[in-house]
Amino acid sequence: MVEGKLKHIEIRHLEALRAVVEEGTFTDAGIRLGYSQAAVSQQVAALEAALGESVFDRPGGPRPVVLTPAGRLALRHAQVVTDRIDQLRADIDALKAGMGGRLACGTFQSVSVELLPTIVGRILTETPDLQVRVDEADENEPLIASLIAGDLDVAFLAGPVQEPDIEVIPLGADPFVAVLANDEYSAELTSYDPMLLNGIGVIGENGGGAQLLIENGLRALGVSVQYVFRTNDNGAMQAMARNGLAPAIMPLLAVDAHDPNVRVLPLNPPIPPRQILIALPRPALRTAAATRFAQIAVEVGQSRLNAGGAIPV
Amino acid sequence: MVEGKLKHIEIRHLEALRAVVEEGTFTDAGIRLGYSQAAVSQQVAALEAALGESVFDRPGGPRPVVLTPAGRLALRHAQVVTDRIDQLRADIDALKAGMGGRLACGTFQSVSVELLPTIVGRILTETPDLQVRVDEADENEPLIASLIAGDLDVAFLAGPVQEPDIEVIPLGADPFVAVLANDEYSAELTSYDPMLLNGIGVIGENGGGAQLLIENGLRALGVSVQYVFRTNDNGAMQAMARNGLAPAIMPLLAVDAHDPNVRVLPLNPPIPPRQILIALPRPALRTAAATRFAQIAVEVGQSRLNAGGAIPV
DNA sequence: CCAAAGCATAAGTAAATATGATTACTAATA
DNA sequence: TATTAGTAATCATATTTACTTATGCTTTGG
Numbered sequence: 236m237v238e239g240k241l242k243h244i245e246i247r248h249l250e251a252l253r254a255v256v257e258e259g260t261f262t263d264a265g266i267r268l269g270y271s272q273a274a275v276s277q278q279v280a281a282l283e284a285a286l287g288e289s290v291f292d293r294p295g296g297p298r299p300v301v302l303t304p305a306g307r308l309a310l311r312h313a314q315v316v317t318d319r320i321d322q323l324r325a326d327i328d329a330l331k332a333g334m335g336g337r338l339a340c341g342t343f344q345s346v347s348v349e350l351l352p353t354i355v356g357r358i359l360t361e362t363p364d365l366q367v368r369v370d371e372a373d374e375n376e377p378l379i380a381s382l383i384a385g386d387l388d389v390a391f392l393a394g395p396v397q398e399p400d401i402e403v404i405p406l407g408a409d410p411f412v413a414v415l416a417n418d419e420y421s422a423e424l425t426s427y428d429p430m431l432l433n434g435i436g437v438i439g440e441n442g443g444g445a446q447l448l449i450e451n452g453l454r455a456l457g458v459s460v461q462y463v464f465r466t467n468d469n470g471a472m473q474a475m476a477r478n479g480l481a482p483a484i485m486p487l488l489a490v491d492a493h494d495p496n497v498r499v500l501p502l503n504p505p506i507p508p509r510q511i512l513i514a515l516p517r518p519a520l521r522t523a524a525a526t527r528f529a530q531i532a533v534e535v536g537q538s539r540l541n542a543g544g545a546i547p548v
Numbered sequence: 549m550v551e552g553k554l555k556h557i558e559i560r561h562l563e564a565l566r567a568v569v570e571e572g573t574f575t576d577a578g579i580r581l582g583y584s585q586a587a588v589s590q591q592v593a594a595l596e597a598a599l600g601e602s603v604f605d606r607p608g609g610p611r612p613v614v615l616t617p618a619g620r621l622a623l624r625h626a627q628v629v630t631d632r633i634d635q636l637r638a639d640i641d642a643l644k645a646g647m648g649g650r651l652a653c654g655t656f657q658s659v660s661v662e663l664l665p666t667i668v669g670r671i672l673t674e675t676p677d678l679q680v681r682v683d684e685a686d687e688n689e690p691l692i693a694s695l696i697a698g699d700l701d702v703a704f705l706a707g708p709v710q711e712p713d714i715e716v717i718p719l720g721a722d723p724f725v726a727v728l729a730n731d732e733y734s735a736e737l738t739s740y741d742p743m744l745l746n747g748i749g750v751i752g753e754n755g756g757g758a759q760l761l762i763e764n765g766l767r768a769l770g771v772s773v774q775y776v777f778r779t780n781d782n783g784a785m786q787a788m789a790r791n792g793l794a795p796a797i798m799p800l801l802a803v804d805a806h807d808p809n810v811r812v813l814p815l816n817p818p819i820p821p822r823q824i825l826i827a828l829p830r831p832a833l834r835t836a837a838a839t840r841f842a843q844i845a846v847e848v849g850q851s852r853l854n855a856g857g858a859i860p861v
Numbered sequence: 862c863c864a865a866a867g868c869a870t871a872a873g874t875a876a877a878t879a880t881g882a883t884t885a886c887t888a889a890t891a
Numbered sequence: 892t893a894t895t896a897g898t899a900a901t902c903a904t905a906t907t908t909a910c911t912t913a914t915g916c917t918t919t920g921g
Binding site: 241242243244245246247250286287288289292294298301302303304305307308309312315316319320322323324326327330331336337383384385388400516517519520521522 | 554555556557560563601602607611615616617618621629632633635636637640643644649696697713832833834
Binding site for chain 4: 573574575585586588589590593606610611612613
């Protein structure tokens with residue numbers, strides 16, 4: 236910690252030092268800074284008191300003041316400090332204008348596959364200087380905590396969420412679908428009855444955020460859930476289904492739709508879908524970029540998600 | 549120039565920012581800094597007013613305060629600035645202790661050959677961290693001006709010098725000698741009578757600092773000075789003498805005594821020698837290293853120069 | 862020896878600051 | 892629901908700080 240009188244140094248004092256050096260006299264420095272000569276004299280005296288050393292030798296009379304060795308040291312640091320303060324203001328101005336800066340985004344895997352690249356691509360087109368960082372998590376809780384702590388600027392959540400310290404905006408519903416190997420059997424189907432899972436088992440998540448929703452939804456339909464394989468890696472789940480081990484019940488957004496070897500079927504009767512939310516921190520913590528990100532997310536969500544199934548929070 | 553309210557930012561304000569971030573609450577930050585909670589609150593408020601942006605989100609109640617985006621920016625710069633101030637104090641302390649730092653030394657050529665390496669070697673042994681810089685000049689005036697302006701910390705001068713704004717210490721006399729080719733003729737001599745120069749001419753300086761002293765000294769003895777060759781390069785003068793072009797009249801310190809092909813002879817009768825001086829700037833501008841340099845210079849001068857001829861200034 | 866240039870200092874006033882007490886707000890708890 | 896504890900903001904006041912003007916001191920140059 237900076238100690239003693241050094242704490243009372245102000246940017247003005249360092250600027251006075253610079254001004255006197257550059258102008259050559261206290262009087263001219265005062266004119267440049269908008270102070271009286273006496274004020275500059277007192278400011279430099281305050282700086283000297285803080286440092287415990289004179290920064291100028293004042294030969295007296297019309298002879299010019301000269302930096303002491305200590306003054307040369309102080310000048311070097313003063314230039315760095317005043318430059319930093321200038322840069323700080325420039326950064327703040329850029330922040331106010333909404334340009335550049337950081338955007339730390341929290342997600343979970345099924346969002347990362349489909350929605351996120353679209354949204355990030357659009358916001359980077361609008362604001363190329365933005366530094367986008369994406370953090371992935373399996374659960375809502377760490378994302379919410381990071382939003383509150385200011386470590387994230389925006390986050391996707393799986394609803395419903397009840398948390399007063401953040402603002403939560405529903406994007407729409409992400410329905411659960413059945414993923415089957417693309418064979419003669421599945422080719423006949425246009426939807427999948429979850430009751431068929433009884434006896435053959437299912438591929439599912441292992442404690443991930445959607446697991447409970449799926450299990451509860453299936454049980455409500457009378458399905459006795461028997462896991463044949465469990466993983467939290469969406470790619471692995473899909474690979475297992477592709478090889479005919481068993482159907483996988485997954486959120487639609489988590490499915491790689493470009494895989495020709497699987498057949499993706501809606502559930503009929505359906506189970507309650509997962510709600511996709513976008514969350515922002517308290518207004519004071521919001522960046523312009525994060526707000527814009529949320530706007531874009533809502534737009535993209537309306538075109539890609541079943542907004543009809545949204546549950547207001 | 550830093551403008552507006554930013555000028556009124558103090559180191560304390562930036563430290564308050566850091567302390568609140570690190571301690572988590574205004575109250576604890578106040579305890580750490582030795583202020584009341586209210587003081588920290590006002591200091592942070594002052595910083596926010598200067599920046600025009602809040603740096604903390606205060607959710608209210610027992611919930612922790614959180615840095616805003618603007619606060620994160622400010623924190624980054626605040627760390628740099630407070631670190632710089634710490635470093636400044638460390639530099640000032642080192643200066644007070646006399647360690648390290650800069651030593652800018654002004655010289656002229658004949659000193660550089662012999663005296664300077666000895667002195668620099670000794671002071672670097674004592675203070676290895678010292679950054680020694682040597683500036684050479686032909687005349688006293690620019691050296692004196694640089695001392696007054698603080699551009700030099702110490703300088704050799706050729707006396708006498710009358711200048712109230714610097715302190716001048718005599719080191720001793722540097723006698724003028726005759727440099728002849730080492731041949732059968734010169735081998736017979738143990739001294740050189742300047743009258744012998746009449747008719748054969750002389751090798752001398754071309755407007756250098758010693759030229760006038762030599763000319764006046766020779767003329768006072770009744771020698772009519774006829775230059776055969778003139779240069780300000782001591783090596784070139786000695787080379788010409790070595791080849792027998794004519795004798796060179798040089799300051800003893802400027803002669804390379806290791807040259808076996810020349811013979812260096814005292815003048816008899818002698819001419820008034822040049823006084824070697826060491827000069828320091830006004831006390832406020834003096835570094836510990838410069839003062840020590842002058843001490844060493846006096847010691848070395850006593851062993852290498854004819855101190856008896858010194859003229860007090 | 863006087864005028865000019867330059868910085869320091871003193872006095873007065875205005876502004877900023879610290880403190881302690883109080884208020885307001887929130888979360889947790891009874 | 893009321894209470895308690897923890898937190899920051901606010902208020903009033905005394906103190907400190909900072910700026911301005913005026914004055915004095917020192918040195919240079921005519």
